Amino acid sequence: MWFKNLQIFRLTDGWDYSTEKLAEALSRGVFIGCGATDRVARGWVPPRGETGELVFSVGRQQLIALGQEQKLLPSSVVRQYAQTKLEEIEHAQGYKPGKKQAREVREQIELELLPRAFVKRGLIYVWIDPVNRWLLVDASSSARADEVIEHLKLSLDELPVTLLKTKQAPGTAMTQWLAAGETSGNFTIDKDCELRAIAEERAAVRYVRHSLDSDEVRAHIAGGKAATRLALTWNDRVSFVLTEQLQIKRLAFLDLLKEDAERQADNADDLFAANFSLMCGELSHLLGHLVEALGGEGE
Numbered sequence: 001m002w003f004k005n006l007q008i009f010r011l012t013d014g015w016d017y018s019t020e021k022l023a024e025a026l027s028r029g030v031f032i033g034c035g036a037t038d039r040v041a042r043g044w045v046p047p048r049g050e051t052g053e054l055v056f057s058v059g060r061q062q063l064i065a066l067g068q069e070q071k072l073l074p075s076s077v078v079r080q081y082a083q084t085k086l087e088e089i090e091h092a093q094g095y096k097p098g099k100k101q102a103r104e105v106r107e108q109i110e111l112e113l114l115p116r117a118f119v120k121r122g123l124i125y126v127w128i129d130p131v132n133r134w135l136l137v138d139a140s141s142s143a144r145a146d147e148v149i150e151h152l153k154l155s156l157d158e159l160p161v162t163l164l165k166t167k168q169a170p171g172t173a174m175t176q177w178l179a180a181g182e183t184s185g186n187f188t189i190d191k192d193c194e195l196r197a198i199a200e201e202r203a204a205v206r207y208v209r210h211s212l213d214s215d216e217v218r219a220h221i222a223g224g225k226a227a228t229r230l231a232l233t234w235n236d237r238v239s240f241v242l243t244e245q246l247q248i249k250r251l252a253f254l255d256l257l258k259e260d261a262e263r264q265a266d267n268a269d270d271l272f273a274a275n276f277s278l279m280c281g282e283l284s285h286l287l288g289h290l291v292e293a294l295g296g297e298g299e
Contacts, residue, residue, distance in 0.1 A: 001048075001063075001275040002258070003125065006240075006248035007145035008287070009135040010297075011128070014160030019057040022064070022128075026054045029155040031067040036115040041069045042151055047125060048272050058273050061280045062128040066148050071117040078113060082106040124148050127276075132284050135161055140249065164246060167295035171244035174227035181213045183232065185293040189213070190231035190239060195220050204228075234286045242290075257282065 031043030045067035056063040137145040153159040265271035
């Protein structure tokens with residue numbers, strides 16, 4: 001139960017959901033799998049697999065999960081079957097089908113193929129911290145996070161949530177840190193980054209497992225490139241990549257933290273709770289320090 005990515009949101013003053021109230025709201029949108037002709041299905045599922053438990057809570061920290069099913073039906077397959085059908089129609093009626101008829105054939109073929117398509121399943125976890133007013137989505141892209149936020153809005157009929165904003169843009173701060181060879185606060189620079197030119201062609205340079213405290217990196221910055229991604233470590237405990245959109249990717253927690261959770265657990269349920277509790281504690285402090293390093297919260 002360790003997040004790998006963070007899309008970061010702030011709970012606004014309108015958020016007032018106890019575990020019971022949140023579970024009741026989520027019950028309006030529980031997961032129901034794809035029907036025969038559905039391409040995608042989404043809904044809330046028990047985050048640790050316990051039937052009926054839509055919200056898992058430890059120490060006022062809440063965990064929910066959005067389940068998703070997606071039918072895998074490539075458009076190339078639909079076109080292939082549709083082409084065969086259109087050729088049969090052309091042979092039968094003696095002339096080539098028009099655009100409208102061809103579109104209707106493709107739509108009909110898709111409906112016929114969907115029940116036979118493979119199904120891909122997935123989970124997106126959401127951590128809600130009412131104490132420190134965070135809502136964190138474990139998603140690698142803003143588009144995936146938007147799917148979760150939209151479904152949450154449908155379940156709650158409102159959404160007192162906003163994206164985190166800081167006074168200093170992450171890209172500006174990361175560029176300054178690289179130029180200086182050091183960060184502010186409790187962070188250290190690791191060995192991965194991306195620098196991208198501000199000019200129209202957006203030329204980019206990527207460093208992987210490479211020392212970033214070098215004249216070469218500073219020369220790129222002096223030449224007009226700015227940092228768009230930078231690998232960092234917080235307090236020698238959590239490593240991650242920060243992006244210019246204020247997203248956190250490739251989260252990795254110190255092995256000692258996971259070992260500590262295992263020592264606290266007697267069974268699988270205890271381990272899940274211990275992992276979640278430790279993760280919440282670490283990330284709450286990390287996020288506070290990150291906001292401070294970026295000049296505080298913006299309007």
